[in-house]
Amino acid sequence: MQFHDPIAAIATPMGRGAVGIVRISGTKLDAIAHKLIGPLPPDRIATLRSVRAGDAQTIDQALVIYFAAPRSFTGEDVLEIQTHGGVVQTHDVLKAAIDAGARMAAAGEFTERAYLNGKVDLIQAEAIADLIESSSTRAARLALSSLVGEFSKHVLAFADKLKFIRIQLEAYIDFPDEDISPAALTTLVVATTEVRDDLRALLANAHRGARLNxxxxxxxxxxxxxxxxxxxxxxxxxxxxxxxxxxxxxxxxxxxxxxxxxxxxxxxxxxxxxxxxxxxxxxxxxxxxxxxxxxxxxxxxxxxxxxxxxxxxxxxxxxxxxxxxxxxxxxxxxxxxxxxxxxxxxxxxxxxxxxxxxxxxxxxxFNLADHSDNVVLARERHLIALKMALDALDFDAEKLFQSEPELGAEQLRVAGRALGELTGEYTNEELLGDIFSTFCVGK
Ligand SMILES: Nc1nc2c(ncn2[C@@H]2O[C@H](COP(=O)(O)OP(=O)(O)OP(=O)(O)O)[C@@H](O)[C@H]2O)c(=O)[nH]1
Ligand SMILES: [Mg+2]
CATH class of the missing domain: 3.40.50.300 (P-loop containing nucleotide triphosphate hydrolases)
Incomplete structure (x- = not known):
């Protein structure tokens, strides 16, 4: 678990409502809590508290819930303060949280932390945004299915399979005097063909999902x-x-x-x-x-x-x-x-x-007339990565594994890497910035 400085944001929409939620996540929450609401309440028990501003004045009566790390959305300590949902009120509580030592969260920063702490993979993190943004019930259902890991499950299974094939192939490379046995070769070729076919089907379903998205x-x-x-x-x-x-x-x-x-x-x-x-x-x-x-x-x-x-x-x-x-x-x-x-x-x-x-x-x-459950809600990034994996596997496995097993292993590695980028196993700052900056603040 990684810990970061405490961030705070209003998690509910701007405007008046029955409740407005201010969410704080990070380290040193007990110090912030002390100034804001007194001692941290027991883990996961909704507790009524007075919320105090920096000058110790009471500004609201609020329901507060403390989620101790790692059992929280971000994987860090999280404090949620459910204020009376007035615009001024909610902002006052946020300001008090900042005065107590938190800083304003950037867009998507809570979800980014959830990702960095391994609570969700990248596909699931994106699904959170897609769920919030979804414009139809169908798209929302698909986003939810990605969020609970359906899409990732397929991708991880393919990546595992590719890795397995590659390890077998590399074993032969390590013993160059031994020819790959016909039976072993057949197994690897069949497995590679299977992954390729399954990937192709997933890409087609992803294309359909991208349209829905x-x-x-x-x-x-x-x-x-x-x-x-x-x-x-x-x-x-x-x-x-x-x-x-x-x-x-x-x-x-x-x-x-x-x-x-x-x-x-x-x-x-x-x-x-x-x-x-x-x-x-x-x-x-x-x-x-x-x-x-x-x-x-x-x-x-x-x-x-x-x-x-x-x-x-x-x-x-x-x-x-x-x-x-x-x-x-x-x-x-x-x-x-x-x-x-x-x-x-x-x-x-x-x-x-x-x-x-x-x-x-x-x-x-647009191939959406049937309500097949296989559609996955995909983004352009997913389509590109799946296509990259598929392209890397576009070879005659039987021939290549026999004649140039090193090249075969390399192609399998490239395909696996493309899938790893999809789930966020391999990633870079820029990509993360692109993804999380499109989130709303407080998510
Ligand atoms: N009988 C009949 N008339 C139609 C039908 N559809 C459109 N019209 C009539 O055709 C005329 C032109 O319709 P519009 O929808 O304005 O045609 P448009 O193609 O948008 O025309 P422009 O904007 O000028 O290019 C109108 O008088 C419509 O009422 C139809 O199905 N049956
Ligand atoms: Mg017209």
Missing amino acids: SGVDVVIIGRPNAGKSTLLNALADEQRAIVTNVPGTTRDVLTVDLSIDGLAIRVHDTAGIRDSSDLIEQEGVRRAKQKIEQSDLVLYVTDAETDELMEFISTINIPVFTVRNKIDVDGFAPASQKTSVGVNVKLSAKNLDGIGLLRREILDH
Whole structure:
């Protein structure tokens, strides 16, 4: 257990509430406690105390709980003071804690200490932030599963397996006169292949989880008057964009955040694409095209079987759903059909006919329609590390282990190291700074 100087912060949101919690963690807590609330109360027993400011004046009656190291969130001694949750009150108690010898905690510093003291690994520490930030129940559940160690468990198991294979391989390297026996070779090759396959599956699930975590960008494009803004409103379930029968109504990109079955989606409505002499419209068209590059999916809205945008659409190199709108006019039934580049959907945005179909196809496209439990809530950092491990294992094990076992062992080491960086077994200051600085103060 490492001990650090005492830090303090308000752990509850700013503003008025029934309680406001001031949390203190570190060494020398008894000295601070003495000035603040008298002797430390018994470990883990909620105790009512008077809280005193630096000038010995009583500033609050509060419930205090002392968590003796190492059985605390940070692994250090922790004192929690549950004040009456007024803005002034909570700040006064924090100030008193500072006057008594603590210093203001930096963002994420409590969690960083929990990590440094081995209470959580890096994936779990990140999951704490993701749980707090989660925008849907599904994302919250996944964050919790990471927090209790589900994601880490897989990663650690793979790392262990890789280490085991490497040690076996190195045993052969140490005795160069002996050829690796066919049976032993087969075992190592099979084990390596297994790890590689499992890692690939984990990466795929992590990709799905990353989308749940950060959301996806979907851009609606098409000719003027095709019904793009009407479609946005239909997806958003409210009248967000102006709809008129005047072609060229939308100019600015209008973004609406919505959630389909737990998937956070940013939908961008854009100006109808056409050659226009109107300066404002030209700029709108430029922005529409620019938005395509930053998106994960294009909804190409058209109200005819073909239009002059077709050629332009075929040059887009991200997935495109062709949304044939206004089927109420032509008398088509709502329908959807998967194609090589995306999906064709027939709907009426105005009559909300077929919108459910489109929603389902979007979920399906991002592979989130099934509620498989294997999804892990991943961050970009996790995807990179998993990919690095997978790349390191991209070799013909049978050939390499026989012909160049040293190189094989090195590749296994690199893969293991990438997994170690994931859990925080190997890390550096900069990475930790990046991760914990995004936390809120008091966490
Ligand atoms: N009959 C019918 N009319 C629709 C449908 N969807 C949109 N419209 C009508 O088509 C016209 C244009 O709709 P918008 O949603 O403004 O079209 P847009 O593509 O955003 O147009 P711009 O912003 O000008 O590019 C409006 O009069 C809508 O009411 C539909 O499904 N059926
Ligand atoms: Mg519009």
